[in-house]
Amino acid sequence: MRGSLEKRFWAYTEKGEDAECWKWLAYKDRKGYGVLRDTQSGKIVKAHRVSWQLHYGPIPKGKCICHRCDNSSCVNPAHLFVGTSQENNADRDTKGRQRTGNQKGEHNPRHKLSREDVKAIRRRYETSRITQADLGKIYGVSPALISMVVNYRRWEHV
DSSP: OOSOHHHHHHHTEEOOOTTSOOEEOSOBOTTSOBEEEOTTTOOEEEHHHHHHHHHHOOOOTTOEEEESSOOTTBOOGGGEEEEOHHHHHHHHHHTTOSOOSOOSGGGSTTOOOOHHHHHHHHHHHHHSOOOHHHHHHHHTSOHHHHHHHHTTSSSTTO
């Protein structure tokens, strides 16, 4: 979609009530933050930062735009605040959103396999003529993940 950054921002925003998160409907980065291209500069910008600028003006140099709601795709300006990286990290820690030391396997919130799945995959791959692609279909994951599991590049602790 072409046009001004403001016009494109609103085209991709599902605005809710003042207290609700406003959903970003377009592309999101791997951390869930809404992003769009600033057609004037050609740069990719984060949607929540655009929201802040549209509602409150320029972002102070070296500052972050942080989420009170902890919803990275939210663009409601009432849910945003200006802070330093240290303040953003302290906010994360206070709310218990920090990573712990062990994010492997079932401790990783995005895991798709269990320890038992990993053991079964390795056993089946070693003892039968099943392909990694077929194992991926059975377990609902990519053949690439199956390859990393059977070659101990993922779930190496199991």
